[in-house]
Amino acid sequence: MTEAPGTALPENGRQREDIGPLIEEFTQTDGTYYRRTFERIGGSPRFVWIFHPWAALLGPVWYGARGLWNAAIPFLLVETFAFIQMARGLFGNLATDAYARVAQVEATLALRKKQLEAARAANADNVDVFERTVKSLEAAIGGIRREAAEIEQGAIWVALSGVAMLLLFKAAEGFWANRALEKRFSEWLSNRKIASGVTLRRTLL
Missing domain, CATH: 1.10.287 (Helix Hairpins)
Known part of the structure; x- marks a missing residue:
């Protein structure tokens, strides 16, 4: 299988074994899952549709805990808008x-x-x-x-539009998570000062 340009994962089996511990060091949690997932992403020139349930459930919290702020902040904004729509429809006097x-x-x-x-x-x-x-x-x-x-x-439709938007954003968060983290791993290999793993401080932020 041809390696995607710019991927962090090499094609050679021996090199994969060598990079496996680096993936575990970078992710710090679920090393086996991320090794398998990063190999799938790195081995395909196309977008790989792998859903990350925890990223979808926690949304911006998961992205922030992983230091993926360029995704965490936009997801936070769109989720906030969806929740506002639901609140307007359910509790607001339109x-x-x-x-x-x-x-x-x-x-x-x-x-x-x-x-x-x-x-x-x-x-x-x-x-x-x-x-x-x-x-x-x-x-x-x-x-x-x-x-x-x-x-x-019509207030119920405003609330339902908020629910629909939230589900759509959650799906996007789930499918984008592994791709974003694999890209961050590629950058981390070149610059170990880049944030890795999960920290309580980033989670609280």
Whole structure:
């Protein structure tokens, strides 16, 4: 099998045995898993679809603990957005603006009704104008209330969109994890100052 350009893993079996301890030193955990996984990635010129369940479950925490900040931060941002969408749909009052408009129109309607009563009492010529205004405002209130009800009913779809985005991001985190770590291993072979393994400090960050 032809080796992918820039891969850290050599083709020769003897060299693979030599590099195995380096993989274990770099990863510090699950050495056998990563040796097998890195060999698959390094031995293919194409993207290898290997899912890492812990990376998917922990997301940015896993990437941060491994020092893969160029992936941890973007994943943190998109996950946060997905959680915000879910919170908005489940707990947020999306119809707040609509109900505020209802309150404003109701205040105007109350004023116009008083003016209508005064005009009728005075037998004024503009009674019909106030009547049309009152009917128009009442219709507007009904329309805004229906709009608010539709917004509230659509809140579940906002929440579901957040769930769908989160699942998509989790899948991306799971499939990208091994590729990102193998690339970091290649860099680590040339520069041992690059972060390796898993540290509590990076996890807490």
